[in-house]
Amino acid sequence: MTSRPGLDIAFERVSKAYGGRPVLEDVSFTARAGQVTGFVGRNGAGKTTALRILLGLAAPDSGHATVGGRPIAELAPGTVGASLEPGAHPARTGEGHLLVQAAALGVPQARVRPLLGEVGLASAGRKKVKGYSFGMRQRLALAAALLPEPGVLVLDEPTNGLDPDGIRWLRDQLRSAAAHGATVLVSSHLLGELEQVVDEVVVLDRTVLWSGDRAATLDVDGGLEQLYQDVIAGSRRIS
Amino acid sequence: MTTLSLAPDRSRPASRAGAPPGALRLAVAAEVARTRTTRTVLWLGLAGALLAAVMTAMVAATIGQPGGQEVASETGRLTVLSFGFSAGLMATLVGVLSVASERRYRTMGSSLVATPSRRNWLLAKALVVVPIGLVFTTVGQAVALAIGAPVLSSHGAHVDLWSGPALQMTIGTLTLGAFSAVWGVALGALIRNQMVAVAAVTLYSIMVEAAVIQYVPAVGKWLPGGAQSAIVHDPATEHLSAGAGYLVFAAWCTVGLLLAIRQVAREDVTVSAT
Incomplete structure (x- = not known):
């Protein structure tokens, strides 16, 4: 990882x-x-x-x-990969959130989908974050931290x-x-x-x-x- | 093992060279991705076009009515075609929201971990909103011309759109969106609450600044809105020359951005403590 x-x-x-x-x-x-x-x-x-x-x-x-x-x-x-709180724009999808992070870090977009699967959000990746439970947001935040393989x-x-x-x-x-x-x-x-x-x-x-x-x-x-x-x-x- | 240490000199920060190479490019790429992954820009762009359409239609509907818009003079005809600039307000709000929404939805922390240079973070926003603002006012002006020009023709009033004051107004309106969006980024950074920022910018632009420009033009022409009036060659107000308007608004944008960078650089980004 x-x-x-x-x-x-x-x-x-x-x-x-x-x-x-x-x-x-x-x-x-x-x-x-x-x-x-x-x-x-x-x-x-x-x-x-x-x-x-x-x-x-x-x-x-x-x-x-x-x-x-x-x-x-x-x-x-x-x-450095970090997760301090599960914050994400509610109108953005989980996948969109990670795509923003990937762009900021210079990480290939191709890493986003597999990572969503890895954190258990494969089926929720295209749903807006406003529909996520707290646990799902936490998983998304952890995915963002792991995204660059820090x-x-x-x-x-x-x-x-x-x-x-x-x-x-x-x-x-x-x-x-x-x-x-x-x-x-x-x-x-x-x-x-x-x-x-x-x-x-x-x-x-x-x-x-x-x-x-x-x-x-x-x-x-x-x-x-x-x-x-x-x-x-x-x-x-x-x- | 984990040890306690009392600040050995060898582990002090090795350099103060600043952000690594390519950091601004990545910050811009992230900002583009932010813009593409929500529909905020789309809705504000549509709102700008709608605003231009409604205002143009409302004024056009009064032509020929008692007390309505006169079109005998060039100033009157240009007024009918001038409401593309109202999309500039939406361009300003795009800039405001690009910063303020990061505070509201508490994404600023994760954004700044990925883009630690706060100057780059803010500059990236300013760079990305420039073409968005340009598109907003281009569409707004196109809508205003598409509605206004046929109405003028139907009243026997002709305006040459491709030369003179009409062309100057159109070019000014297009560029206005780019400037306005950058101005919005500065305001969004300086006003820390999103709701307050949006309300303050809207009320100030529509009411306060408009009143000053109208009733105290000697002061109003130097305000951002006054400079905007000069840029679009607003036929309804007393304003500076277009060139001076560009310079004054550019100065406002520059000062605003510098203050915004200074404030954001000093800001402690809060997260929910555990």
């Missing part, structure tokens, strides 16, 4: 405030190529803001977030709205991508699901509270979920 080399994602002392209210404070971590990095934290912890900064959709007040040492704006189109995947709550088959398909996609050398950074509240797919975990609550590899979660009774609770409760600190 990936035809491009993976590149490390690096957050370096990233801070961001809105209206004087800090949302991110001195966030630093690296998500490495060939690994799936889980990005967890409670609602309002700053995960989406951090991902927006990485993708160039918001500017940090200080610090920087890079892919392969460069801001995303300087990378070749399609280096070396770096950034996904925000990609399992939202997916049925069990979809979640399993996504899990296989993420593992396959990492196995082929891609960098995968994925945020999720479904810790049990995340635990099955991640190599690394970063726990965020305005700042990085904890980061470490999956093996560390295996040492904890209750796995990632218990580790997360311990970190949030303050009984575990940055590893």
Whole structure:
């Protein structure tokens, strides 16, 4: 699923405030190529803001977030595939949405139809997005992220709205991508699901509270979920 | 493994060279695809043609009526043929919607991930709406001439469409669509809410600006609408020369686009936080 080399994602002392209210404070971590990095934290912890900064959709007040040492704006189109929310023009068909993305990324149009089939939207590709369920929109957003066969995947709550088959398909996609050398950074509240797919975990609550590899979660009774609770409760600190 | 690092210098951004080569071409291709995958342009184009037809027909219907449109003078005859310019409003709205709909339907985030250079993203929109605007006003003027010219002939009033003020008006109307669409892109970027943008542009163009041009022409002729009147050689208003009109409207478009690029470049694109 990936035809491009993976590149490390690096957050370096990233801070961001809105209206004087800090949302991110001195966030630093690296998500490495060939690994799936889980990005967890409670609602309002700053995960989406951090991902927006990485993708160039918001500017940090200080610090920087890079892919392969460069801001995303300087990378070749399609280096990064991302899904932050299932947004698409309601009057456009699913196929049309992907054709727009394909044109923007220089991806051949011929890739669109097979990809729609891959995400389970083959029969809905020519229907307008306004008729899609939330789960179908999520699948469409994931298709857009996978369209350029990126070396770096950034996904925000990609399992939202997916049925069990979809979640399993996504899990296989993420593992396959990492196995082929891609960098995968994925945020999720479904810790049990995340635990099955991640190599690394970063726990965020305005700042990085904890980061470490999956093996560390295996040492904890209750796995990632218990580790997360311990970190949030303050009984575990940055590893 | 995932590690915490404290900003090693070697991993700072390697260059500030900007967007990669070919980025604007891809942005334009994406914008063309956006235009082709919805019917917004088609409906607005039809609305522009309909508007030109209705306005021409309404004025034409008053010819010969008490208090109606006089056609004894050249100015009167040209007025009957001048409503192709009303399609320019739809060209402006095409530009507005090309930006504002991305905010409304929250596609701006995915668009800017694919096209990270916000300047290219906006310039691509401006480039793509130029031919669309041109087609809008061309069709609008063709409709106005197709309705107006036979009506004038039936009243014994003749206008030479291929020379003089009538030709100048037609050429001006055609080019007006291109300028208006670019102006719309700037307004769509500067006014962040789609509904507000569409309503504000429509009301301003039809009422506010028209009133200023009518009642305070010394000011009105320098406004975008005043410049548009000069470009189309509007027989009903006091305006600048056509050349000055082009320059003034081009200046408005340039300043608008520069402000729009500045605003979009500084904008934090919101998505639904999880």
